[in-house]
Amino acid sequence: MEMTSALAELVDDFQSLGDTDRTILLLELADELPELPAHLEAAAMEPVPECQSPIFLQVDASDPAAVRLYFSAPREAPTTRGFAAILHQGLDGASAEQIAAVPLDFVDDLRLDSVVSPLRLRGMTGMLTRIKRQVAQQTA
Template sequence: MTAALDEIIEDFAALTDSEKIQLLLEFSDELPELPDDLAEAAMEPVPECQSPLFLSVDDSDPDSIQLYFSAPPQAPTTRGFASILHQGLNGASAAEILAVPGDFYTSLGLDSAISPLRLRGMAAMLARIKAHLGPTGR
């Protein structure tokens, strides 16, 4: 895990279910806007998410992967998950991202507060990022 992702997991571990939901909503508000030169149409959809989510992985520098996410403001859970991945993985190396367990989201302790279907959306986001970075990516 990256240090940033470990820190996020620790933050969630110290909270009650209702506080975890509040923190997830705070993450939702922190999802960065897309750069002007990146159009959503050029991004990869993640259909496993219950709400529309698009991502782009810039691996031009394998030592500093840049991640971009787009999700509507009306989808705060999806935006929150995307923001967690952005804050926890953006700028990490390809090797660090590939080493993140596919089910790391269980460490957030959201399983009692968020439906399994929504949690699988977060797993799908990470899987698509990894697929892009792995030997069979692109």
């Protein structure tokens, strides 16, 4: 399994915790999701319909050596924001090649299935799928 070092570190953090602490870490990460830069509007970003909460993302792969990720997620949706924060912290600034190599099932390694419903976890996989697709389209 290939992950960026930042994403692997987050996976290790989640794996080392019990269910309650995994939930707390997810909520703490939700608070760390950066605000959307002023030059981006959520309306122009790609929605992620697999998420139960409204979330939008934008990928900038103009520099394939350092892909930038942007997310818009409401504060009232801390689980979704937490998922976005994991992907942001784990992949923002990574190369297009590194992002393409991340397996979609890395989400299972976070061991969140005991604290988050499968439907919600599908939302995180949906985010990663869209990120990978946008990267591939922009670097083709």
